[in-house]
Amino acid sequence: MRLLVLTTIYSAMILGAAPARPTFYKDVLPVLQSKCQGCHRPGEAAPMSFLTYEGTRPYAAAIRQAVLSKKMPPWGADGVHGKFQNDPRLTEDEKSTLLAWVAAKAPAGDPKQAPAARQFVEGWNVGQPDLVVAMPKAYEVPAKGTVEYTRFILPLNFTEDRWISTAEVRPGNRAVVHHVIAYVRDPKSKWLRAEPMNQPIVKVAKSDGGARYWLAAYAPGVPAIPGTPGRALRIKAGSDLVFEMHYTTNGEPATDLTKVGIVFAKEPPKEVMATIGVDNHEFAIPPGADSHEVKARWEVPNEMTLVNLTPHMHLRGKDFRYEATYPTGETEVLLNVPRYDFNWQHTYVLAQPKVLPAGTVINVIAHFDNSPNNKFNPDPKAEVRYGDQSWEEMMIGFGTVVWDAKDVDKNMFAPRKPAQPRKPAE
Ligand code: HEC
Structure with a gap:
């Protein structure tokens, strides 16, 4: 067993490094299949298809740019907090394969060495x-x-x-x-x-x-x-x-x-799913403010398990963070998106689902850039409030939670404690 593990690591070390003269069919296509074709194929989000050499070749220089600037594949998590199952980022080897291929003037190589086409x-x-x-x-x-x-x-x-x-x-x-x-x-x-x-x-x-x-x-x-x-x-x-x-x-x-x-x-489910939104509708972003903070908070009423997170703001969204404070008092950053981009409404699927005991507090903290420096800002002179349209704003921390299917009929979202007595009307 140990021998097998060692051999695997050893060969990964040899094979893992980027080849000196990568070719499209042998080296580049496998990377495109696993990291790019999800969007770069006809009918999907990206305007150009990377299914074939002919389709990809004209974009070689653009691919280099997009990879170096980390514009592609698109992703917002900071890489420090949380691990995500759908993290699309290139490994160092994949990155150097693409860059070395472009540097070598994007050779095609031998079509016989191509991997089988990815099936969609x-x-x-x-x-x-x-x-x-x-x-x-x-x-x-x-x-x-x-x-x-x-x-x-x-x-x-x-x-x-x-x-x-x-x-x-x-x-x-x-x-x-x-x-x-x-x-x-x-x-x-x-x-x-x-x-x-x-x-x-x-x-x-x-x-x-x-x-x-x-x-x-x-x-x-x-x-x-x-x-x-x-x-x-x-x-x-x-x-x-x-x-x-x-x-x-x-x-x-x-x-x-x-x-x-x-x-x-x-098959009959073991866990029931639902989408929650931790949101704030009461904010007013002053004209020109370059980092206006808005927060929202939700106390988890019954134990449930968090499986993914989807931050949502509009064009003035600047950054977005989710934190969980557990009943033990310990606080953890679940997701930090340092440069929020309205064009990419990513869902971050947790690599390890997180159990949220009853009483856990989810805090979402966001900032808005309503200054003229935000190139997406529709109107830096406006005071901006909550609304549907993209020149208005939203601040919602969506998430998917799951719980045991035997409790499918239980109201998991009813408040945990009786509500505080209301102040008498004045
Ligand atoms: C989640 C979908 C998605 C994935 C995954 C993705 N792309 Fe893109 N890509 C797009 C869209 C949409 C555009 C056009 C809009 C834009 O440029 O933002 C684009 C544009 C591009 C461009 C043109 C950039 C420019 O500045 O004109 C390049 C080059 C590119 N992608 C390369 C890649 C490579 C290489 C990968 C894989 C390593 C990849 N993309 C993965 C969606 C995606």
Whole structure:
């Protein structure tokens, strides 16, 4: 056994270093397959495909730049706090392979040495969905102006409760779909109950208070997350889906037909999943402020396990941090994103799920840059408050939590202690 381990380490040392004269087929393609093709293939987020030598060769210099500047693959965690299962960063060997290849004038090499093509399910990143729910017809997005959030209520027609492993939102037209959230509306929820099914609903009201929960979301450049065996989300019989669409106009009239692919759990789940949001709606960012702090806090009411984190802000987002303070008093940084980038709404999947005992406090701390130095800032002279549109702001620390499936009917989010008596009205 020991001998085997030693041999493995030894050969990794020899093989691991970047080859002196790497070629595309033998050395570069395996790196592109594992770290780049998830987005760099037709139909996905990136505008250029790296499936072939011919497709990749013209971008050799740009690849060098993107790798040196760490612009690609995109990622926001600081590399110090937390370990993430979906960390896409290149290893030192992968990096030096790509750089040495570009330096050697990007030779093709021998196609016979190419690895087998990586297999993708056409049009999906979570594998083949069992059910696809689409908007009934294409929505017409005007050439100009602001499109308020538009919602579509779509029936699921489940006659019994179903367990969902994962789901993926596919925008029909990335040029105008800014982001999408697909919610589940429980049969008992009053949310949008008076509104028609299968038709665009444009309501200015931020929320009418009805219960809903999160199924999946789309934001540019962010791959959907494959399911984890044993973990599932319950959708009750009689539930509907609500697509919440944020369209942005781009000078040309356009149409969009967005769909959601649902993968059912293949076995009875051991753990139930839900998405939480630790948020703050009460802030006002002063004009010109270059590092305005906003915080939010949530006390975990029942023991549950955290599996991923998704920080969310808009164009003035500067940095974002999650901390957990455990009942022992110990504090830990779960995720630190030092340079938040609105263009990449990453989900950080914890390499080791974290048990959060009841009474753990999750603090999220963010800063906003409302100064003219922020090149994405739509208006440094504005005082900015919470709102849907991208010139308004948000501050939400999303996360997915799981708990034992035997407690599927327990209200895990009811406050732990009785609420403090209210101050008498004045
Ligand atoms: C999560 C999706 C994603 C992954 C993974 C990804 N890219 Fe990209 N890439 C994009 C998108 C989207 C763009 C275009 C928008 C932009 O430039 O930000 C892009 C642009 C680029 C560009 C053009 C940059 C420029 O400045 O014009 C290069 C070169 C590139 N990627 C290389 C890579 C390489 C090499 C990898 C793997 C090591 C990789 N990308 C992985 C999504 C991705």
